[in-house]
Amino acid sequence: MEAALLFFAVAFAAAVLLLVRLRRRDLGGPAERAAFETLHKASLAAPALRRGLTRTGAEKAARHLRELLDADDLAITDREEVLTGPRDGVMALAAHSLETGRARVVELPGGGAAVVVPLATGAGVAGTLVAFGGQASAGLVRATEEVGRWVATHLELAELDLSRELLVEAEVRALRAQISPHFIYNSLTTIASFVRTDPEQARELLLEFADFTRYSFRRHGEFTTLAEELRNIDRFLMLARARFGEERLRVTLRIAPEVLPVAVPFLCLQPLVENAVRHGIEGRPGPGRITLLAEDAGAECRLIVEDDGVGMAPEEMRKVLAGEGATGTGIGLANVDTRLRQVYGDAYGLVVETAEGAGVKITLRVPKYHPGVTAR
Template sequence: MSGFLAGLCVAVLPLLAAGFWLGRRTARPERLGGLGTPVEHATFQTLHTASLAAPPLRAGLTEETARKAARRLRSLLGTDALCLTDRETVLAWDGAGEHHREEVFQRLAGPLETGRGEAFRLTCDAPDCPLRWAVVAPLTVDDRVHGALVACAPRESAVLVRAAGEVARWVSVQLELADLDRSRTRLIEAEIKALRAQISPHFIFNSLAVIASFVRTDPERARELLLEFADFTRYSFRRHGDFTTLADELHAIDHYLALVRARFGDRLTVTLQIAPEVLPVALPFLCLQPLVENAVKHGLEGTTDQRHIGITAQDAGAEALVVIEDDGAGMDPELLRRILAGEISPSGGIGLSNVDDRLRQVYGDDHGLVIETAPGAGMKITIRLPKYQPGVHSAGRLPRP
């Protein structure tokens, strides 16, 4: 968070400088209503206006938030017109000369591509339009240009160029904080879902029912299954460490599959191909088991056909490559996209979207789930786990009681 605060300070101080400039240019020489000198009054006014513009921007850059913020930002700069854009369109225009919207956006290709601001002359034949110059200042978050702030004025001004750039930096900080808020929200939601749904209640009920069915006919088998159930639930409900090893996760999956095979019998076959060198690799706790549970749910439930689940873990240089594949019912790719995007929630279990979110949070967006599926074609899920990642350390296997 210190980096964001530092960025915020860097952005606010130039705003104060702009406030002092505006105070010298626009305020009366006499003291103003107990607020001190004209420069002090301009400073207070600058801070107040910035505080009013910040809340909408902390919700991200949309048409609604841009519309709410644009008027405050125009007041902050004292320009005749101001607009906010994303990479696709003008989101909001405040002030005179709105007929310049299309012309302005057409001139943004360079700044949106390079991230560098520029100024250009506006072409206008309207006698009552005061706008003749526009200053473009890109809005950048994490080195990526999200849009632009464009200030329009009657004449070219080096001071406006500098002021627009500093205000754009301040807006960028607000958008960066908005991204941080969304990331924290997604992480918290993912953790809560994981804690609440570590074990499917449906799976617990079915496992206990299977164990009960063997109590009289095969007590030894019932005892073995009860131990499998105890080991699996103990691992799933563990309370220490955010990460585990691939060996421990696969060990828990083995317990899970033992209970599933007891229920479905010969209808389920499982093959495992695990390279020993990847077993110590650390990964987010309870990350693979939900994917295997998903394969069972969509492969076996609701059908009497035989199904196969394959689990492989291979050494791929700096990464471990894990693949979970089934020949079940598969899924519509568009439905899958909506689930991963969080637009709809799957029923039961931790779900694919939760695992995808956690992988992206830990390793970055390029390490999310790679899923190949289609209706009737089964599902293949590929996961790339870096062998060495800062902050990713396993707590190790829990001792048996």
């Protein structure tokens, strides 16, 4: 369903672009000019509908839809009230279509007619489109039905956008819930151990811990800048090095300055670094190294988190990414992989290279610019 709706929207946009190009040359006869004007008016109404059936969106779209239908007047309703257009008696006209999901033509007592078309989406009938004319000509009826279907398609795309946003928010909430109690407990224990021996160090670590938790549990924004994400990772690593010691946990950072402003999904790197520490370095004797790279890759930013820890069998890693790993294994990896695919598409999931005893290397790519992705 989603693919069909997106195909419809893309095909429509392509048709508009083609007609714009034709207009720059020569639209030809009256039929070609009429086709261009029709598509142009529809394209002007589309953006207002992509946030769903709201009063503001309906008011903006109605101006163009009325011209498109050449109607005497136009009303748009949701299931409860008139959002734009004439109010008197309109909900009574819409009641039958809201209940049955069928279009109807109503002769008005004072003369003229109203064509009422339901706006049906996957979630049911969201509202109605009501076109008023001097008479209910066959042309007005057919045109109103087609425009109603077009409006409903954009409302359904808005519902899909909203469901995707809610899913991403749920994934972020789930990730916050997974922030390791193991790490929090060990951090506080480490800070406590410095209270008597090095009070200044304890104070500094406590402030870093406060900033780390404040960032990780913030309530706004699905996206952040790479600079902010790296700053929080630096706090995490400072706390981890205080626990393990500088010699036990060695860190290499290579960050290209030009990618620091790139918008990335919130908490897309910290779970990977935490996984490297907990399941890589903690599980091996002697010192271990974590390498974090952020590289400019043309239209994309390439990020790499690598450790020289104990590694994992490839088949076990596949289970982790599928969310089927043992409890506590691969903290957040499946979550990050899922969110990357939801935001950018399946081509942008995690790429993991690992083997038993060979450490783990995780690569992810994010486009520098992507519709709807803005750091807040």
